[in-house]
Amino acid sequence: MNEWRFIVGTLVVLSVGALLSHTATNAYVYYAGFVALQYVVISTGWNILGGYAGYVNFGSGAFVGLGTYTAIFLFNSLAAPLWIQILGAALVGGLLGLAMGYLTLRIQGVYFSIATLALTAVLSTGIVNWKYVGGARGITVLASQPTVWFPSIVSYVFFAMLLLAVISITIARGIERSWIGRGLAAIRADEQAAECAGVPTLKLKLFAATVSGALLAMAGAPYPYYASYVDPDSAFSINYALNALAMPLIGGTRTWIGPLIGALLLSGVEQAATVTIPSEVNLLIVGLVLIGFVVAAPDGLLGLAGRRFTQGKRP
Amino acid sequence: MVVELTSNAIVSGLLLGGLYAVASLGLTITFGLLEIPNIAHPTFIVLGAYCARFINLQGIDPVIAGFIFAPVFYLGGVALYQVYFVSFEHRGRSNTLQSFTFFFGVALVLQVSLILAVGVDLTSVRAAYIGKSLTIGIITIPYRLIVPFAVGMVVGVATWLFLTRTRTGLAIRAVAHDANALRIVGLSPTRAKRHAFGIAMMTASVAGAALIVVSPVDPFVGTQYIGRTFAIVVLAGMGSVPGTLAAALIIGLLESLVVTFIGATWAPGISFAALLATLAIRPSGLFGIAR
Numbered sequence: 001m002n003e004w005r006f007i008v009g010t011l012v013v014l015s016v017g018a019l020l021s022h023t024a025t026n027a028y029v030y031y032a033g034f035v036a037l038q039y040v041v042i043s044t045g046w047n048i049l050g051g052y053a054g055y056v057n058f059g060s061g062a063f064v065g066l067g068t069y070t071a072i073f074l075f076n077s078l079a080a081p082l083w084i085q086i087l088g089a090a091l092v093g094g095l096l097g098l099a100m101g102y103l104t105l106r107i108q109g110v111y112f113s114i115a116t117l118a119l120t121a122v123l124s125t126g127i128v129n130w131k132y133v134g135g136a137r138g139i140t141v142l143a144s145q146p147t148v149w150f151p152s153i154v155s156y157v158f159f160a161m162l163l164l165a166v167i168s169i170t171i172a173r174g175i176e177r178s179w180i181g182r183g184l185a186a187i188r189a190d191e192q193a194a195e196c197a198g199v200p201t202l203k204l205k206l207f208a209a210t211v212s213g214a215l216l217a218m219a220g221a222p223y224p225y226y227a228s229y230v231d232p233d234s235a236f237s238i239n240y241a242l243n244a245l246a247m248p249l250i251g252g253t254r255t256w257i258g259p260l261i262g263a264l265l266l267s268g269v270e271q272a273a274t275v276t277i278p279s280e281v282n283l284l285i286v287g288l289v290l291i292g293f294v295v296a297a298p299d300g301l302l303g304l305a306g307r308r309f310t311q312g313k314r315p
Numbered sequence: 316m317v318v319e320l321t322s323n324a325i326v327s328g329l330l331l332g333g334l335y336a337v338a339s340l341g342l343t344i345t346f347g348l349l350e351i352p353n354i355a356h357p358t359f360i361v362l363g364a365y366c367a368r369f370i371n372l373q374g375i376d377p378v379i380a381g382f383i384f385a386p387v388f389y390l391g392g393v394a395l396y397q398v399y400f401v402s403f404e405h406r407g408r409s410n411t412l413q414s415f416t417f418f419f420g421v422a423l424v425l426q427v428s429l430i431l432a433v434g435v436d437l438t439s440v441r442a443a444y445i446g447k448s449l450t451i452g453i454i455t456i457p458y459r460l461i462v463p464f465a466v467g468m469v470v471g472v473a474t475w476l477f478l479t480r481t482r483t484g485l486a487i488r489a490v491a492h493d494a495n496a497l498r499i500v501g502l503s504p505t506r507a508k509r510h511a512f513g514i515a516m517m518t519a520s521v522a523g524a525a526l527i528v529v530s531p532v533d534p535f536v537g538t539q540y541i542g543r544t545f546a547i548v549v550l551a552g553m554g555s556v557p558g559t560l561a562a563a564l565i566i567g568l569l570e571s572l573v574v575t576f577i578g579a580t581w582a583p584g585i586s587f588a589a590l591l592a593t594l595a596i597r598p599s600g601l602f603g604i605a606r
Contacts, residue, residue, distance in 0.1 A: 056415045058354075103591050107598050110352050110411055114549070115594065117354065118542025118587040125583050188412075238538075242423060245416055253412075284427040291420035294413050295402040 021155040036267035043247035043259035045215025051253030054188035059116030060244035065236035067220030089221035097213020138231025141224040252300030324575040332567025333464030341515035347554030355422035357540035363523020381524025392516025437531035463525035475556040546586035552603025
């Protein structure tokens with residue numbers, strides 16, 4: 001029953017998206033929609049390691065930026081179509097996640113998080129020094145008209161992002177409901193106890209790090225087509241690192257719905273805010289909201305709603 | 316020529332290491348000993364730099380300004396620890412995800428507040444010794460590196476003596492080992508930790524002053540120091556003050572050699588590589604005690 005509802009829901013979302021990508025006359029719909037959907041992918045991808053297993057990744061910007069530049073590299077060297085760029089980004093991001101995990105997840109505790117703190121600076125330095133993909137000055141990517149199926153490049157990229165969002169949520173939901181998800185939850189609750197109970201903790205952590213890295217990088221891959229100009233500062237923006245953390249924590253980290261709610265909420269607020277307030281103030285507000293949630297509502301909005309619900313049921 | 320270049324790079328690298336040492340000391344206490352992942356520490360160092368500059372505008376030496384502000388930072392640290400304690404440790408959920416996120420948020424809010432308050436331009440301080448240098452044979456050393464080095468070493472040795480020779484220091488090291496044991500002998504673990512957190516924050520004030528003496532500062536400098544200081548603390552061996560001094564000198568030296576012979580843009584990768592190498596090869600660090 002539940003499975004069917006999820007499948008039907010996904011199909012409805014996809015067909016509405018497909019319809020929208022052909023009918024919307026105002027290009028702003030695509031731009032705003034792209035950002036919201038990219039946030040959904042980032043939030044969901046981050047949550048697989050950060051939320052389910054409790055290993056915080058502060059380097060989301062590094063993964064997203066790496067995906068963006070993988071796409072640029074594939075476009076520049078092979079003139080690869082978008083779906084190849086996305087697959088390439090997923091591969092590279094997954095490998096980065098696996099490598100980071102292999103080096104730092106063998107030790108329990110905070111080392112993984114600390115290594116990811118420095119990751120963004122290191123990768124963006126690498127890109128700044130790499131002339132082939134534009135270096136510090138950035139690069140212009142002019143996509144050719146995609147296919148006969150889509151009226152414009154923005155609507156094509158919008159639909160691609162919608163597909164990525166649906167895929168990432170399906171993956172996250174699948175992981176959550178399988179033995180892998182239960183293993184990750186055990187790691188988050190008490191890693192030593194999980195290890196003693198026979199949970200293959202290292203393997204599960206590495207798996208989560210790989211999937212999470214791949215999804216984060218995938219979120220960055222369509223960006224060159226969307227923005228048509230990319231520089232290291234925008235591709236490795238601090239916003240990604242902050243938002244990736246803030247969205248699941250605002251929504252709730254235990255299920256796939258939490259990151260989705262957080263992403264839609266945050267992107268909605270940001271869309272409203274960018275028109276009215278400077279971006280620094282925007283960052284400040286997100287930071288304060290993040291602190292507020294961590295201190296007062298560590299299980300996010302879903303946790304708050306759940307608490308109210310159970311309290312209401314109690315006689 | 317190469318000899319000259321190399322020896323200058325070595326000397327300035329070691330001197331830079333003195334600055335890195337005082338920048339990392341606070342984390343050695345909070346993260347190394349107390350296991351509180353205070354990633355906001357480098358941002359507090361930047362705040363310290365701006366405080367030093369503020370006093371410097373009245374004509375007072377920036378390093379002295381750093382010491383003047385240290386008590387204020389102590390109180391700030393105590394307050395911050397109290398919020399952390401009430402929100403996390405007190406409720407028995409010192410979950411790393413949440414405490415990490417908390418300090419990340421604090422760092423971000425502080426950084427953005429600095430941007431809104433002082434703008435994004437580089438600012439520097441004035442002092443009699445800035446701009447002059449000492450020449451010994453083929454080696455030229457700017458005083459703006461010597462003064463922070465001296466500050467770093469003095470504060471480092473003072474912290475080490477405090478932790479090993481005083482009863483309070485002993486309590487702080489004890490709480491790192493076993494908080495319950497401290498409670499049994501009639502001392503409050505929370506008080507010891509609060510005090511330690513305040514002292515760690517005092518070092519941020521001094522480190523900020525040293526930082527702005529070495530080079531001009533903008534609100535974004537903190538992000539460079541996150542990777543660097545954590546790399547030093549892990550390389551040192553968690554909670555080891557002599558290790559911190561040694562690791563800071565090593566990182567300073569490596570960075571200076573890379574800047575001289577490969578290029579300045581590669582310097583940020585050094586601390587990251589050092590961090591990963593430490594974790595992969597010797598996770599307990601140089602001076603680490605296996606706990």
